[in-house]
Amino acid sequence: MDYFLSEEQVMIKELARQIAVEKVVPVRQELDEKEEFPWDIMRVLASSDLFGLFIPEEFGGFGKGSFELAIAVEELSAACLGVSTTYAANALGTYPILLFGTPEQKKRYLPDIAAGRKLVAFGLTEANAGSDAGGIQTTARPEGDHYVLNGTKQWITNGGEAEIYTVIALTDKAKGARGASAFIVEKGAAGFSFGKKEKKMGIRASATRELVFEDCRIPRENILGREGMGFIVAMKTLDSSRVGVGAQGVGVAQGAFDEAVKFARSRVQFGHPIIGFQAIQHMLADMATDIEAARALVYQTARFIDSGAKDVTKASAMAKLFATDMAMRVTTNALQVMGGSGYMREYPVEKMMRDAKILQIYEGTNQIQRNVIAQNLIKEAAKAK
Amino acid sequence: MRIVVCIKQVPDTAEVKINRETGTLVREGVPSIINPYDMHAIEAALALRESLSGKVTAITMGPPQAEAALREAISMGVDDGLLVTGREFAGADTLATSRALSGAIKAAGADLIICGKQAIDGDTAQVGPEVAEFLDIPHVSYVRKIVEAGPGSIKVERLMDEGVDVVQAELPALITVVRELNTPRLPSLKGKMNAKKAEIKKLSASEIGLTPEVVGFNGSPTQVKKIFTPEPRCGRRVLEGGIEGQVEALIKELMEKKCL
Ligand SMILES: Cc1cc2nc3c(=O)[nH]c(=O)nc-3n(C[C@H](O)[C@H](O)[C@H](O)COP(=O)(O)OP(=O)(O)OC[C@H]3O[C@@H](n4cnc5c(N)ncnc54)[C@H](O)[C@@H]3O)c2cc1C
DSSP: OOOOOOHHHHHHHHHHHHHIIIIITTTHHHHHHHTOOOHHHHHHHHHTTGGGTTSOGGGTSOOOOHHHHHHHHHHHHHHOHHHHHHHHHHHHHHHHHHHHOOHHHHHHHHHHHHTTSSOEEEEOOBTTBSSOGGGOOOEEEEETTEEEEEEEEEEEETTTTOSEEEEEEESOGGGGGGGEEEEEEETTOTTEEEEEEOOOSSOTTSOEEEEEEEEEEEEGGGEESSTTOHHHHHHHHHHHHHHHHHHHHHHHHHHHHHHHHHHHHHOEETTEEGGGSHHHHHHHHHHHHHHHHHHHHHHHHHHHHHTTOSOOHHHHHHHHHHHHHHHHHHHHHHHHHTHHHHHSTTSSHHHHHHHHGGGGTSSSOHHHHHHHHHHHHHHHHHHHO | OEEEEEOOEEEOTTTOEEOTTTOSEEOTTOOEEEOHHHHHHHHHHHHHHHHHOOEEEEEEESOGGGHHHHHHHHHHTOOEEEEEOSGGGTTOOHHHHHHHHHHHHHHHOOSEEEEESOOTTTOOOOHHHHHHHHHTOOEEEEEEEEEEEOSSEEEEEEEOSSSEEEEEEESSEEEEEOGGGOOOOOOOHHHHHHHHHOOOEEEOTGGGTOOGGGSTTTTOOOOOOOOOOOOOOOOOOOOOSOHHHHHHHHHHHHHHTTOO
């Protein structure tokens, strides 16, 4: 379908696709098997300017928005979700600075991020605070010109590899979630170290690691927004970035679908290419329809966000929910179309199915997305009365 | 350093089919690409510009649509493109092509000219060296490594059948490069945006000081009489026995066949 992309958007799409095809596809299996962080590809993305897409021009970026980012994420995801997660988590970590940073903070951090010189990570989740992010226990105690951080963040994408971390911690424990604040912590800060790197089912090129703070002192000016705004920072960040997870779903589903079609055309059973069987045709037809519906929702949501709309929570939750449930369905069915071949590592689809699973979990599980959508429905219904 | 890269737009031979009757390539509907060896030439030029500063100009001779190749070069980071184009250039062999290119290079000015070792459609590997002859400058072909560049000279490794030569040449000079030299970069978004806006300067024969008689078909001594697929050669024989016996048998055979 034609989504009426501008000339520049077409360029971004073509460029991301070229990188995906020429630089990601040839190495994705090896990255997966070795659980290797895709530094070479990150360097290509940097020299191709793709880290700067959504950063304002005054800080060395291209001044584009969620939509352009979604297009790039989609193309990379069609090749490898491990790679696209690394790229997308960089944006996730950058949003707090973009949305809440002071001009000084932006000047200090955004140019390096736009140029891809420094990677970013976002640290919210802890062992006892997953869906219930309000249960975080990491603290940030004001002390003179500094804050002193203590606690451990768990499962942080780009942990250990990133240079810049945006971290949510409690400045006032008594106030619970209202006592949380957001901070910028740089790699190398005294008292900041990394725990174990996780071994995962999928997106194995992406690094998932603990952030450990032991009396980690950071300058007071590293706070984002004001004390007590931590959860607003986190929620607004996720509102902006979630649509990108939807774009990952669209991409990986498209990648798996394309493999399934190619396979179905060439695989002969009972004297016919299996694509001639109606059972296969209907599966493919459903998959194609599913993908297109999700793409339309993701694109429209991204454009809605970029329009400057005030409340995008429900829309971005819907886009994430629909596109990632779709991705799990489509990758599963793509594998099914390919039978035993699909299950083999010789083909990329088993990896795509393993990878797709994470999309229903991170940046808020799909159960939580449904909760969020429902809360908004209730609010809207109450207002309408 | 002013660097000129000579590039050629060629059909993507991975996609191309051959017309069995005429023996020529079927070009319709086949995507055009920059000759793959020329991509290495572009990369070499950009890398040199990064270390020495200066300017990189891409030049091609071809039909109006060859402009796309120049824009692609600009998307990779090349500063500007010159398109040598006009009816008078059609049907050129390597001599007429080299003459035209050297005219354009003179107009642009260059300290170093970089070409791919050959084009994948013609495969002659003649144009680079011929351009150097027209310009009356030294050339080194099959360069696999640039050891030192400028000021005033360039030192390179030339790939030979067995090993490498290390060659130094005074600038201005021309080199032709092989794949081993580098990995061509991908375009950047800024590059693509520049490429879209860039004005591609077009040069006709008269603008590079040449008359229509010396370029294109008129300026080409090569005349294609017939294009055919050679018959597979048969009657291959492998000589056996010790090396001396083999040499003796070979010489005897060659004399019988009047080859010696
Ligand atoms: C690979 C990976 C990368 C990640 N990267 C990051 C990162 O970069 N930064 C970061 O901060 N976090 C990151 N996370 C954490 C991720 O966001 C959390 O895993 C996610 O929010 C879910 O939390 P949990 O895993 O603790 O699940 P739990 O909250 O323990 O949930 C378990 C199950 O209960 C369900 N559930 C929980 N509460 C409710 C409820 N109220 N109603 C209905 N169902 C409910 C959930 O949907 C789920 O099915 C990452 C996680 C993974 C696995």
